[in-house]
Structure formats: C-alpha cells, structure tokens
Amino acid sequence: xxxxxxxxxxxxxxxxxxxxxxxxxxxxxxxxxxxxxxxxxxxxxxxxxxxxxxxxxxxxxxxxxxxxxxxxxxxxxxxxxxxxxxxxxxxxxxxxxxxxxxxxxxxxxxxxxxxxxxxxxxxx
Amino acid sequence: xxxxxxxxxxxxxxxxxxxxxxxxxxxxxxxxxxxxxxxxxxxxxxxxxxxxxxxxxxxxxxxxxxxxxxxxxxxxxxxxxxxxxxxxxxxxxxxxxxxxxxxxxxxxxxxxxxxxxxxxxxxxxxxxxxxxxxxxxxxxxxxxxxxxxxxxxxxxxxxxxxxxxxxxxxxxxxxxxxxxxxxxxxxxxxxxxxxxxxxxxxxxxxxxxxxxxxxxxxxxxxxxxxxxxxxxxxxxxxxxxxxxxxxxxxxxxxxxxxx
Numbered sequence: 465x466x467x468x469x470x471x472x473x474x475x476x477x478x479x480x481x482x483x484x485x486x487x488x489x490x491x492x493x494x495x496x497x498x499x500x501x502x503x504x505x506x507x508x509x510x511x512x513x514x515x516x517x518x519x520x521x522x523x524x525x526x527x528x529x530x531x532x533x534x535x536x537x538x539x540x541x542x543x544x545x546x547x548x549x550x551x552x553x554x555x556x557x558x559x560x561x562x563x564x565x566x567x568x569x570x571x572x573x574x575x576x577x578x579x580x581x582x583x584x585x586x587x588x
Numbered sequence: 589x590x591x592x593x594x595x596x597x598x599x600x601x602x603x604x605x606x607x608x609x610x611x612x613x614x615x616x617x618x619x620x621x622x623x624x625x626x627x628x629x630x631x632x633x634x635x636x637x638x639x640x641x642x643x644x645x646x647x648x649x650x651x652x653x654x655x656x657x658x659x660x661x662x663x664x665x666x667x668x669x670x671x672x673x674x675x676x677x678x679x680x681x682x683x684x685x686x687x688x689x690x691x692x693x694x695x696x697x698x699x700x701x702x703x704x705x706x707x708x709x710x711x712x713x714x715x716x717x718x719x720x721x722x723x724x725x726x727x728x729x730x731x732x733x734x735x736x737x738x739x740x741x742x743x744x745x746x747x748x749x750x751x752x753x754x755x756x757x758x759x760x761x762x763x764x765x766x767x768x769x770x771x772x773x774x775x776x777x778x779x780x781x782x783x784x785x786x787x788x789x790x791x792x793x794x795x796x797x798x799x800x801x802x803x804x805x806x807x808x809x810x811x812x813x814x815x816x817x818x819x820x821x822x823x824x825x826x827x828x829x830x831x832x833x834x835x836x837x838x839x840x841x842x843x844x845x846x847x
Contacts, residue, residue, distance in 0.1 A: 505783075521774050532795025535794055539778070539790050541784040542788065
C-alpha cells in the first residue's frame with residue numbers, strides 16, 4: 465500500500481462509525497491495491513474480486529441502455545451493505561463494506577469527501 | 589295574570605301555583621298550539637294540549653320555551669286527569685326532558701358518527717383499492733406514478749419473462765430485462781459466495797439514471813425501477829420500492845403467481 469493511500473484510509477476509518485467492516489481500492493482485475501478491515505468473518509478480498517466483476521458488468525449494462533457510465537453500486541443484504549464507487553477514469557473502484565444497519569447516507573457522504581483524494585493517491 | 593314563557597317557564601308556574609296552594613286555570617299559547625293546566629288546592633288536577641290530556645299533556649307543556657300564558661284564579665277544572673303530586677310530576681317531566689335531550693344528542697352523535705364512518709369507509713376503500721386489492725399491474729402503475737423522473741417499472745424473474753411492467757418513456761423492455769437479469773445473476777453469485785444472507789436490494793447509479801432492483805424474496809422474483817437521476821430522489825425511490833415490493837409480494841400470492 466502506498467503511504468498516501470494508507471494515510472487516507474486511516475482518515476476514512478476515523479470518520480466511520482462502528483458499523484465499518486472493510487474497504488478496498490480495487491483494480492479491474494479484481495485485486496485490491498489498498499485495504500483496511502476490522503477483524504471479522506467478512507472476506508474483503510473475495511468481495512473485491514466479485515464486485516470488480518459486478519462493476520464491469522454494470523458499466524456494460526449502463527452503456528448498452530444509454531445510461532452513460534456506471535458510477536456506483538449499492539448492494540444491501542440482511543448482513544451487510546457494500547458500496548462500490550468508480551474512481552477517476554473507472555480503472556479502479558472503491559469498495560466500502562459496513563454492517564446492514566449502517567447509515568447509507570453517511571457512508572456515501574464519507575465517500576464523497578475522500579473520493580477524489582483516493583483517486584489522486586493511487587500510484588501511477 | 590298574563591306573561592311570556594320566555595320570562596316564566598311552565599315548570600316555574602306549576603311550582604308557584606302549587607306552593608301557594610292555588611286553585612286556578614292557566615291557558616297557554618305557542619304559535620298555533622294551545623294548552624291549559626288546572627290547579628286545585630296546590631295540585632295539578634288536569635292538563636290538556638292538542639289531543640293530549642293528563643300527565644302527557646303536562647310533560648309536553650313543560651317543554652315549551654316560547655309562547656304566552658294567561659292565569660285565571662279560582663277557575664275549577666271540568667275534569668280530573670292528573671293525580672300525581674306536583675313535585676313528582678315535575679321530576680318526571682325533568683327526567684323525560686333530559687331523556688329527550690339525550691336522545692336528541694345521541695341522534696346527533698349518531699349522525700356525526702355515521703358521517704365519520706362514511707368518511708372513514710371511503711378512506712378505507714381508497715386504501716384497500718390502492719394496496720390490498722390492487723393487482724400486481726395496478727401496483728406497478730401506482731408505484732410508477734409516484735416516482736419523479738420515472739422511466740420504467742417491471743416485475744420479473746431472473747429465469748426470464750417480464751410479468752408486469754409500466755414505462756413512462758420509450759424503452760426496449762426485453763433488452764432491458766435481459767441485461768438486468770444478467771447483472772442480477774452476478775450480484776446473486778457474489779451474495780452466495782460472500783455468504784451475505786438474504787439480498788434486499790441492489791442500486792446501480794449511472795451517469796444519468798438510478799436502476800434499483802428490489803428482491804421479492806421468492807423464486808428469484810424482483811422489482812426493477814429505473815428513474816432519471818436528475819429528477820428522482822434516491823431516498824424516496826428506495827422507500828417506495830420497499831413499500832411496494834412488500835405489497836407486490838402479497839399481490840403476486842393473491843394472483844397465484846407465487847405460492
């Protein structure tokens with residue numbers, strides 16, 4: 465993990481409530497380049513890989529339906545909520561996972577706050 | 589002695605005449621109606637009003653609040669139709685008056701209640717029509733009408749086939765459903781692999797639209813709602829999908845689509 469991403473993740477983590485489970489910055493290949501997670505049964509690496517496929521298909525679906533590019537996907541189950549948000553040109557996405565009872569509005573607000581900085585911190 | 593009933597009530601006249609142990613006749617006029625009371629040594633001995641006589645006439649006369657009276661002292665009654673003592677007579681008159689008032693109030697209340705009941709019935713019928721008895725297609729249309737920037741609402745199944753749908757703008761429904769189905773399958777796979785439990789919904793936000801998939805929890809059925817991102821409110825969209833999703837499930841069961 466680059467120092468910048470590590471620092472930013474620490475900041476994001478500090479802004480999150482106890483509902484936080486995990487977050488990753490993930491490439492289109494489904495491999496995470498930065499991660500932060502609490503001790504839990506949740507497999508964020510597996511989630512990163514699956515949601516990379518979900519986001520790729522979402523982008524194709526969106527283009528096919530003339531809805532522009534896919535920007536974000538929110539996936540809610542009775543055990544967690546996962547928000548995947550495209551970063552920059554869409555070559556990476558940010559996966560944020562929280563408990564099912566988490567406030568989605570707050571999660572998105574935190575993502576709004578750090579989205580550009582995270583994209584800027586990805587090593588090029 | 590003459591006077592107005594507005595100044596001295598019939599009950600007061602009875603009381604005064606009886607307490608003074610008078611023998612007299614009092615004639616009453618109230619519009620076109622006439623009546624009379626006879627007193628003998630401090631008791632009411634006869635009363636008449638229209639076709640009524642006796643106690644019934646007394647009870648009616650006591651209710652008069654307007655009119656005139658004309659008291660002629662020392663006039664003997666031609667007959668005796670009242671034997672009850674004057675205090676008992678007034679108490680009974682008061683009881684009957686109260687009862688009549690209560691009945692009137694009860695009737696008013698009943699009318700008010702009936703009015704309210706009718707109103708509530710109408711509202712109840714509206715609610716029933718909107719939700720309980722609504723068919724899946726009606727629910728789809730109702731939901732569509734409540735979403736700003738609505739594009740399409742569809743109830744479908746992952747294995748294929750759009751069951752009920754409504755579109756507010758031109759859309760290739762078959763293509764939309766087919767593509768969304770593939771997407772939903774992938775989301776389902778992710779959920780299974782991640783042991784995520786029951787999926788509630790999946791919201792895809794694109795540059796221009798919201799595409800919400802609300803899972804109906806039975807046999808891979810889901811509710812799909814697409815809306816213009818610049819017009820729709822995300823919170824409202826989610827809330828309505830949840831509300832109508834649950835009702836859709838009931839409607840599908842009623843239709844026999846779901847067991």
